[in-house]
Amino acid sequence: MSPATARRKRTGRARDALLGAVGALVAFAACEALSRSGMVRRAYLPPASEVLVRAVELGGDTAFLNGVGATLEAWATGLALACALAIPLGLLLGSVPAAGQAARVLIEFLRPVPSVALIPLVSLLLGAGSETTIALVTYACVWPVLFNTVYGLGETDPQAKDTLRAFGFGRLAVLLRAGLPSAAPFIAAGVRIAAATALILAVAGEILAGFGEGLGTFIAQAGMATDGTRDVLAGVVWAGALGLVVNLALTAVERRLFPWAPEHRGSRI
């Protein structure tokens, strides 16, 4: 890339960032005006500034922060469990074609079961507590990680595998030396997608359980209160910020670990 193109690209990015900030301000002002003008009832849409102030206020509230911590804990545990289950299973299914084909049929039938539909059964089995949330998060996260692992293994360069085999390497060695490196970027993308799903499930589980502690519990209880919309929206701001931070962090890690992955050439899911 010539210096001129690089400079143009940089100024273009700076312009985009500036426009983005303007857009965010306009959206904020529009919400504020809509609420203050009285066109929408204040109980439905409190002024954006009040919501933001409340969100900042919650940042200093220990009980609320503990709840966020509990949600993040369930989120991380579920995601880690899902990875521990799905990556080895995916490597097995992806490297043994017969097992892969057999499992695919079962997976096709299990995956579409909406994870929230499991809430009643799991809460009957495990009671209402963090175990229930973790179990739900794990179930929902296994699929994207498993799929991406199997798919990524399928993209392994056959020549690399043949070469390793010609040198007399065994099945496991071929998998670890050729398969895993080529599947790793796909696995990372699967984990990133699963992380977003995990947050949805963690919050949904807490909202439906309605007690204990957690971000979802806070939102659910604020929703019951009269004029609680401001608190609900402040909780939503936190939830959105968490989702954003998690996604940005995982994207940055991916970019650093696997700069060659095709996904980073200007596209995202």
Added chain:
Amino acid sequence: MTAQATSLGTVRRLPRTLALRLGVPVVAVVLWQLAARAHGSVFFPTPARIVEHGYHLWFSGPAGRAFLTDAAVCDLLPSLGRVLAGFALAAVLGIVLGLALGRSRTVYALCDPVLQFARAVPPPALVPVFVVVFDLGTPMQLASIVFGAIWPVLINTAEGVRGIDPLRLDVAATVRMRPAERIVLLYLPAALPRIFAGLRLSLSLSLILMVFSELLPGTADGIGFQLTDAQTRSDLLTVWAVMVLLGTLGHLFNSVLLTVERMALGRHRAAHRS
């Protein structure tokens, strides 16, 4: 490898593929049946009992109503209506807005941070807001589904439109294509693969949000309501039957979408080759 050899190979592998596709589920269900019977737990009824229960619950009605029972009419149809209407609305709105945003770099840059934030919000978190605004009922459920499911389609459409080959845009300008023609001939075909990727994500989100919004206390009908109702009565057979039904529905929806995708993209690819 010639085309003939490939098809021959496929034909030879056909019995094995068929055996796997049909045999594996049968073996799995038989194993499930045996394990559940041996275990005899209340929490894990046998698949035979689950299917029988589901049949009695929903599909043993009069022939004049396509064998649907009262419970099916009360619970299945409203849920199906909601999820399909919500998904269709999210798809149409997402594609239209995505086309509008993706065509201009400036507009896209203006909206990008707001979009990223909206997408990062876990949709169930906003459902309590919709409950306050719309009360409990179908409008609230539709709003939840649309708000949750619109982002993957919208963002993917916009990205697809943005990724269009600049050369094609130049050609369109040279032949003075009208805006409507540009959308149909240029933007939509270029964005189609990504639109379908977004639609697939939206579909599973729609199903999740449909069930979620019906699980909330105060709902009066729907599959989710039946699920919570069964839970409070500790009626595990119904809980299992509902899960099997939802899995079947999800599989069915997904297969239909995949078929549509294959048809649309197949034609699209054929058009691009010629």
